[in-house]
Each structure stands twice: as C-alpha cells, then as structure tokens.
Amino acid sequence: MDLARTYLSNTQIHMTTGALTKVRPDWGGTNIIQGENVLYFFLEGEGWLKINNIEYYPVPGELFLVPAGTRISCSTSETHPFLTYWCHFTATVGENNLFDLLITPHSIAMRNDETIKKQFQELITQHESDGLAAPFIVKSLLFHMMSRFIERSTVDPLQTASIPSVHKLYIVLQYIEKHLTEQMTVEMLSQLVHFHPKYFLHYFKSMLGVSPIVYINKKRMQKANKLLLHSDMTIAEIAEQLGMQTPYLSRMFKKFTGFSPIEFRQQHRMSQRL
Known part of the structure; x- marks a missing residue:
C-alpha cells in the first residue's frame, strides 16, 4: 500500500467544464463511451443511469462518478427531469488514467451532507474565475470529491497486473x-x-x-x-x-x-x- 500511495501521489487533475443544469426531458443516450471523467450530484428529479450494464436510479443527494472510457446509458423523467451539478475532468497518473488503476463505487449517498453542494457551487465559481488562486482551489475541491470514492474502495485498489x-x-x-x-x-x-x-x-x-x-x-x-x-x-x-x-x-x-x-x-x- 505504501507503494500505491507513492504512485498515486503523482496524480494530475484538470477540470474542463461544469455547471448546474436542469436537464431537458429528452436528455440521455444509449451506450455512449464517456470521453472524460464526470461527476454528477443530483438535487432533484427522476430517471436512470446504466454504467457498464449496472442500472442506477439516482435520488436527490447522490453523488455519481463515471470514469472516462465507461459505457453509459441514461434517461430522465419527462415530467420530473433531473436537476444536477456536474463537471468533466481528467485525472492521470503518469501516462495512465487514474480510474484505470482504481476500483471505486459509482455512487455515494450524500443526502445529509450539505458540504458537497457547497463544494460544487465553489467549484463552478472558481472554474469561471480569473483569480490567480482559482486553479489551485479547483484542483483541491476535485481532489476532495475524488477522495470520497477512493476511501470507499472495498478492495486493494491498484490493478497493476493488466498495466x-x-x-x-x-x-x-x-x-x-x-x-x-x-x-x-x-x-x-x-x-x-x-x-x-x-x-x-x-x-x-x-x-x-x-x-x-x-x-x-x-x-x-x-x-x-x-x-x-x-x-x-x-x-x-x-x-x-x-x-x-x-x-x-x-x-x-x-x-x-x-x-x-x-x-x-x-x-x-x-x-x-x-
């Protein structure tokens, strides 16, 4: 595990885009290969996600991670569409995508945690800011969000044999x-x-x-x-x-x-x- 920590400490992270969005009733797609890592934090609405053939029905207060390269299908209710924070980002360790090395859950229930909502608000604000410190704040917020998934890994995370x-x-x-x-x-x-x-x-x-x-x-x-x-x-x-x-x-x-x-x-x- 010490070697794993040494390697993962070299993770480089970069946010490309993000927003708070009330999705359109026709939002969705089938078997889309995700180009970048995506975080979703659902605030309201109904619908479903299928991530690598596993179906999920997000509820308000649920945080989702969809790694790059993942095959995803999704849809929302026409009468009660999702309201969600989301952001696209890259996370690499050396020449490898971080989530090719880790086994993490796809979702975490955060129903009673207002912290994540405030973090997304700050993440989007800082990403749009011209402030000198903004890139550092964005990276620190993303690292903190990712740590929630890494902490919940239930197996020895590094999958080195195949890389x-x-x-x-x-x-x-x-x-x-x-x-x-x-x-x-x-x-x-x-x-x-x-x-x-x-x-x-x-x-x-x-x-x-x-x-x-x-x-x-x-x-x-x-x-x-x-x-x-x-x-x-x-x-x-x-x-x-x-x-x-x-x-x-x-x-x-x-x-x-x-x-x-x-x-x-x-x-x-x-x-x-x-």
Whole structure:
C-alpha cells in the first residue's frame, strides 16, 4: 500500500467544464463511451443511469462518478427531469488514467451532507474565475470529491497486473525500498525492467514526476527523519545505516527539510517539552 500511495501521489487533475443544469426531458443516450471523467450530484428529479450494464436510479443527494472510457446509458423523467451539478475532468497518473488503476463505487449517498453542494457551487465559481488562486482551489475541491470514492474502495485498489507500465514501476520501487542502504545507479535500475538508461530516466520521471536519484534521496531522508525522531542514534550512525557519508546526509537533509539533522532533532525535542 505504501507503494500505491507513492504512485498515486503523482496524480494530475484538470477540470474542463461544469455547471448546474436542469436537464431537458429528452436528455440521455444509449451506450455512449464517456470521453472524460464526470461527476454528477443530483438535487432533484427522476430517471436512470446504466454504467457498464449496472442500472442506477439516482435520488436527490447522490453523488455519481463515471470514469472516462465507461459505457453509459441514461434517461430522465419527462415530467420530473433531473436537476444536477456536474463537471468533466481528467485525472492521470503518469501516462495512465487514474480510474484505470482504481476500483471505486459509482455512487455515494450524500443526502445529509450539505458540504458537497457547497463544494460544487465553489467549484463552478472558481472554474469561471480569473483569480490567480482559482486553479489551485479547483484542483483541491476535485481532489476532495475524488477522495470520497477512493476511501470507499472495498478492495486493494491498484490493478497493476493488466498495466505493464505500472507493473514495471512497481518492480523498480520495490527494489529501491529493499536496497535503500546500497548504492544504486540509473543503469542498474533500468536493467531491472530491460529499458535503455535514457528511456528509463524519461519513463521514471513521467510516472513519478522526479528523477530516480531524487526519489531515492527523498526516501532516504524520510527514513533519516524517523530515525532522528524515534532513536538515539548519532548522525554518523544514521548516515552509515543509510549508506551515506555524514556530510552528504547533512547536506541532503537540509535541502529536503530546511534544517540540519541536529537542528531537526533539537526542534522536535524542544517541542516535546512544551
């Protein structure tokens, strides 16, 4: 699961359009392949959705997620059509669509939760805004909405076996995790997945957003962080355990945290006394 979180933390999200709509009585279609991910939040009305051959009858306060590539059919009542918030968005991890990697429910009952309604109102307002912070607010709202579905996944979510690019990344990440105290090179890691070193560099960065060396150093600094907080080991002993020279550990730790290892430990111990 730690590897899954590492990979999913590189998710990129972008909203393309959205609105609050009272759909027309003739709204709907049959076996439409969804081009982008769509969120629906139904406020009133009657009708049905068929998502990958599973039928749903949305009720007010129900939140729906229709992933890109999904086959969908839908219709609404002529006398009581749906009133719904909706938005189209993309969500990718490396070269993959996020929802090709996750098994999530299609719907969540939010009947007593006014938060989601307010979030959709803010989402649409910010998407139409020219404000400097608007893109950040849109992304944060979408991430929060998506987290509701991810939290409700009932199985180990990553489906790596059917996606070769993700499976190869996991081979590399598992190797790094097990050999964190050893010296590793791009050439060595690229051989694990039978890639040319230059292509491997591009592949790794496209999947995680950083180079292999930056990723390895980050993992080592995370381990150094834990040892500084939860052990009495000296800086030299921690450096040795991580396979690093003490001056290099100190330099890298300050680069990642803004503190030297000694300052970091002292700050933590002082805060514990307060």
